[in-house]
Amino acid sequence: MTNTLPDIERALRLLRLSGVRDTLETRVLQAQGSQQPFLETFALILQDELDRRQSRLIERRYQQSGLEEKVTLAEIDWSFNPKLPRQACFQLHALKFMASGENALIIGKTGTGKSHVAKAVAYQAVQHGHKVQYIETDDFFNRYALSPPAQREARLRAILESDLLVLDDLFLSRTIPDEAGALLQTLVHQRYKLRRSVVVTSNRVVQDWGTYLGDNTMSTTILDRLMHHCHLLEFAGRSYRLKEAAEALARKTKES
DSSP states (O other): OOOHHHHHHHHHHHOHHHHHHHHHHHHHHHHHHHOOHHHHHHHHHHHHHHHHHHHHHHHHHHHHOOOOOOOOOOSTTTTTSTTHHHHHOOOOHHHHHHTTTTTEEEEETTTTTHHHHHHHHHHHHHHHOOOEEEEEEHHHHHHHHHHHHHHHHHHHHHHHHHEEEEESSSTTTTTTOOOHHHHHHHHHHHHHHHOOOEEESSOGGGHHHHHTTHHHHHHHHHHHSSSTEEEEEEEEEOOOOHHHHHHHHHHHHHOO
């Protein structure tokens, strides 16, 4: 191999060093222009590769997470619902609870931002390179029941191996099938043993979970594991969805 730039780029392509290949010419010109020491230039080139690999890892984690939008806590209008547990939300967002295998239970009225906070925490975890599984529970339970055994096994393994599991809108339909209740108990129990975090959002108070499961003993078992080392956040206030709908209607009326 000669030391011409095209030959070097070809070698980098063979070595799958795309981060170095994409910035090599820029780094060479930068080094020549500023008479940069070789080791400093080489360190920057290596960092380009590390940055590219980290970026690709994060994007892969996002694609595998089940999240369909990249939301943050910065998008929340905290002044609209001043009673929301803002500090507790930002504490979750810092992800320290994951290091200890702790859980979070976000309970409150529909439209008050529970899912948004859960998704923001999940996306923050993805940004830090964690394996995340975000699940809309009603849809998940239905799809899981209809899946072939091999697919169910692979799905269950991915959920259990994730660093963070988000179960969004649990009991949205009030009741869930018996097999779904057993699956929920398995997920919570196994992740409890593995000390891997779970975030649950629900507009149903925990005292009624036994009714929705149709089994008080199962409800007690699930809650016992969820709430041992758990952050409990209670959401109250007005609906953001109704606020947005009212604002959209006002704009439409004004335009017409």
